[in-house]
Amino acid sequence: MTMLKLYYAPGTCALATRIALIEANAPHEVVTLDFSSAEQRSPDYLAINPKGRVPALVTERGVLTETPALLAYVANRFPEARLAPLDDAYAYARMQEFHGYLSSTVHVAHAHGRRAGRWADDEQAIAAMQRKVAANMAECFGVIERHYLGDGPWVLGQQYSVADGYLFTIAGWLEGDGVDMAGFPKVQAHFLRMQERAAVRGALQG
Numbered sequence: 001m002t003m004l005k006l007y008y009a010p011g012t013c014a015l016a017t018r019i020a021l022i023e024a025n026a027p028h029e030v031v032t033l034d035f036s037s038a039e040q041r042s043p044d045y046l047a048i049n050p051k052g053r054v055p056a057l058v059t060e061r062g063v064l065t066e067t068p069a070l071l072a073y074v075a076n077r078f079p080e081a082r083l084a085p086l087d088d089a090y091a092y093a094r095m096q097e098f099h100g101y102l103s104s105t106v107h108v109a110h111a112h113g114r115r116a117g118r119w120a121d122d123e124q125a126i127a128a129m130q131r132k133v134a135a136n137m138a139e140c141f142g143v144i145e146r147h148y149l150g151d152g153p154w155v156l157g158q159q160y161s162v163a164d165g166y167l168f169t170i171a172g173w174l175e176g177d178g179v180d181m182a183g184f185p186k187v188q189a190h191f192l193r194m195q196e197r198a199a200v201r202g203a204l205q206g
């Protein structure tokens with residue numbers, strides 16, 4: 001099997017895919033980009049991912065980007081790892097719904113902090129967007145707490161899935177966004193549970 005190559009940066013959403021690859025026991029290598037020198041916008045990297053973002057996953061058939069696509073790919077490519085409900089259309093769609101919410105709403109709410117300059121040049125407008133981050137993230141995690149985390153230990157209930165690494169990744173941003181995770185007991189319990197997993201510990205190293 002060809003080695004997959006994950007383009008990664010610490011503290012980013014690419015952590016979710018890194019966790020999934022380790023959980024799947026997928027042969028892969030990790031290439032860490034240096035955001036402090038804007039390596040994600042270097043011509044070499046833009047030739048791999050024209051969006052200038054991580055993650056990007058190089059496969060034998062081409063480059064994949066967008067975390068929900070990468071997580072679905074890993075789960076389907078390595079079915080023996082049972083990282084998604086591959087034989088249950090409803091549960092699979094529910095997982096995709098959760099991934100869509102994280103990538104299109106929660107991640108974007110977070111990005112209005114450090115990346116507010118994407119949406120405005122005006123300093124006051126930027127500061128105004130940044131002031132909304134904590135409240136917006138708290139609202140999103142209220143939805144996750146009430147609507148997505150049931151009684152099961154994992155996002156999908158009893159079955160661990162790639163969605164768990166994705167939630168763990170974004171929940172890890174709460175403190176920096178000025179939100180106390182303790183206000184979301186199920187999210188916090190999930191976060192602590194995830195920290196115990198060998199794959200998560202491995203993914204956080206380096």
Ligand SMILES: N[C@@H](CCC(=O)N[C@@H](CS)C(=O)NCC(=O)O)C(=O)O
Pocket residue numbers: 011012013014040052053054055065066067068103107115
């Ligand atoms: N929709 C993409 C978002 C990718 C993204 O925005 N990645 C951030 C890190 S979390 C990034 O690479 N930022 C670099 C930059 O904005 O220059 C996904 O879900 O994978």
